[in-house]
Amino acid sequence: MxxxxxxxxxxxxxxxxxxxxxxxxxxxxxxxxxxxxxxxxxxxxxxxxxxxxxxxxxxxxxxxxxxxxxxxxxxxxxxxxxxxxxxxxxxxxxxxxxxxxxxxxxxxxxxxxxxxxxxxxxxxxxxxxxxxxxxxxxxxxxxxxxxxxxxxxxxxxxxxxxxxxxxxxxHADMRMAALMEVIREDKALQRAYLIGQDYSFGQAVLREARRQLAAQRPDVAIVGDELHAVGRVKDFAPYAVKIKASGAQAVITGNWGNDLTLLVKAAREVGYDGMFYTFYGNALGAPAALGDAGVGKVVAVADWLPNLPTQGSxxxxxxxRERFPSPxxxxxxxxxxxxxxxxxxxxxxxxxxxxxxxxxxxxxxxxxxxxxxxxxxxxxxxxxQSLVIGVMDRQGAPGVKFDVEGSGYGFRVVRQIAADKAQMPSTCQMQRL
Incomplete structure (x- = not known):
């Protein structure tokens, strides 16, 4: 360059x-x-x-x-x-x-x-x-x-x-541990489908999902576990068909960007009505792609969400929004x-x-x-830092003052995890100057 x-x-x-x-x-x-x-x-x-x-x-x-x-x-x-x-x-x-x-x-x-x-x-x-x-x-x-x-x-x-x-x-393990706070309480969940991008991050997400499910929800069967090329899949319909056919009640994914938007859109189009436990389901087209099918079904973990119930937030x-008014x-x-x-x-x-x-x-x-x-x-x-878990809902519903990208859908905060609870041990052996 x-x-x-x-x-x-x-x-x-x-x-x-x-x-x-x-x-x-x-x-x-x-x-x-x-x-x-x-x-x-x-x-x-x-x-x-x-x-x-x-x-x-x-x-x-x-x-x-x-x-x-x-x-x-x-x-x-x-x-x-x-x-x-x-x-x-x-x-x-x-x-x-x-x-x-x-x-x-x-x-x-x-x-x-x-x-x-x-x-x-x-x-x-x-x-x-x-x-x-x-x-x-x-x-x-x-x-x-x-x-x-x-x-x-x-x-x-x-x-x-x-x-x-x-x-x-x-990091991914911290985010997965936060998601598990909600998954642990989802008693209806018996079958989960894991899907992610085929590189170090996506592999780490699926690896940690398997580990934490085994530790915290051993009753949940993993009925799908696959990786796909990053940024190259234009049609996720074949993946969505497999997800629906598996009988999975939830998808766990770290996908981001278009790889997430196209996945959730394809899932909606084939009639999949299970949960999506995501790292990034709260932005960049995903809520609009899901529409009403995502209400109460899409869970996202983040460091902060617009509907965090504080005046400062x-x-x-x-x-x-004043600085960048375009949805x-x-x-x-x-x-x-x-x-x-x-x-x-x-x-x-x-x-x-x-x-x-x-x-x-x-x-x-x-x-x-x-x-x-x-x-x-x-x-x-x-x-x-602290982490929050949000569930997708219609704008105007209790706890959803703000929507995402003008979609009419936002995320209601259902769990706040303090920084001292979100932290995890490290194996780092750093050489300092």
Missing amino acids: MILPRRHVLRACALALSSLLGVAAPLAGAAAPPQGAPIRVALIESLSGSFANTGEAVFRNIAWAMERVNARGGVALPPAAGGARPLMLVRYDSKGTNEEALSALRAAIDGGARFVMQGNSSATAAALIDAINKHNQREPGKRVVFLNYSAVDPALTNEKCSFWHFRFDA ETFYRAF QDDYVHMRMQLMVEALAQALQQAGSDDPLAVARALEHASVRLYGQAGAMRAQDHQFQ
């Missing part, structure tokens, strides 16, 4: 400029614009191809979070480190492949970025971690810190943990906001943008936003 295309550089500059001027900054009062050189943060994500919608959704979240930081004056550093400096988000398209992601990493480093964000693929995250480990050892003067918002293969903060990698999402969500842009994640807050906090505590100093500060990050809070665990760089 070549260095960031000019149109993307201009877009990033426009983003930084709008932030400097206080444009679209609903979460903070106006402050003196930061005058120092921008701190460049690279977003390496699928911005074209099958998962372009997920990449663009992430961009909106992180751009909005940086606008908030810049609107309150940017990152306050000592004069010797440039004084008050804005965050600048620069986009790099990985095109859904590890090879392009690695090329994007090289371009980002050459372009001056020392902080990299990625998340929508655990396989890509693993490749980036390996490349960053080698790069940082080879070129200590150009070290890079990797902030991960969605790649949830448990190995990334266990056997593959790295000093340079920080994960801000709950509602204020936060309304601010996002198609309705994809907001609290963890991405907390991640940017943690980066800004670590930069200020480090007193510079030196990646080593910032990484050391990030190990102890503790942030709060609109009543939601989280803290980094230094042992394995796994962010610890």
Whole structure:
């Protein structure tokens, strides 16, 4: 990949400029614009191809979070480190492949970025971690810190943990354990179908589903267990037919993006009326694809949901909808906001943008936003935060003030799991600097 295309550089500059001027900054009062050189943060994500919608959704979240930081004056550093400096988000398209992601990493480093964000693929995250480990050892003067918002293969903060990698999402085992809080109480469930994407994350989800079902619901028979190619299946009808024919009363899946939307749509079309226990069933077209067939049937686990019954949560969500009024842009994640807050906090505590100093500060990050809070665990760089479980229902039903993507369907919170209950042990043996 070549260095960031000019149109993307201009877009990033426009983003930084709008932030400097206080444009679209609903979460903070106006402050003196930061005058120092921008701190460049690279977003390496699928911005074209099958998962372009997920990449663009992430961009909106992180751009909005940086606008908030810049609107309150940017990152306050000592004069010797440039004084008050804005965050600048620069986009790099990985095109859904590890090879392009690695090329994007090289371009980002050459372009001056020392902080990299990625998340929508655990396989890509693993490749980036390996490349960053080698790069940082080879070129200590150009070290890079990797902030991960969605790649949830448990190995990334266990056997593959790295000093340079920080994960801000709950990993797959944590999410599955949260889902099991509801599955354990679903006494009608006797037969389950497991389906997932055929790469490290999807494999980890199914592996953990088998383990936790055996431990907590040994009475549940697994009547289907299969993996499919990531982002390549255009017609899920054959899978949906098998799910229905199996007699499964529930599907357990970690699918995301179009691989989830097309799966649930196909299930509806063949008349499957069982439950869907999902990691990501609350957004990106899935509720609209299911329609009324999903009411009371789709369960999703998340770090936060718009219908969380707190005033702070509602204020936060309304601010996002004001910033991005199009229903198609309705994809907001609290963890991405907390991640940017943690980066800004670590930069200020480090007193510079030196990646080593910032990484050391990030190990102890503790942030709060609109009543939601989280803290980094230094042992394995796994962010610890509360989780919530939601069930799909019609907008206007009790507990469903807000719908998803203008679909008329939202998620009613049925379980909140505190951070200390959501955490899991780690096998990480990290080498620190």
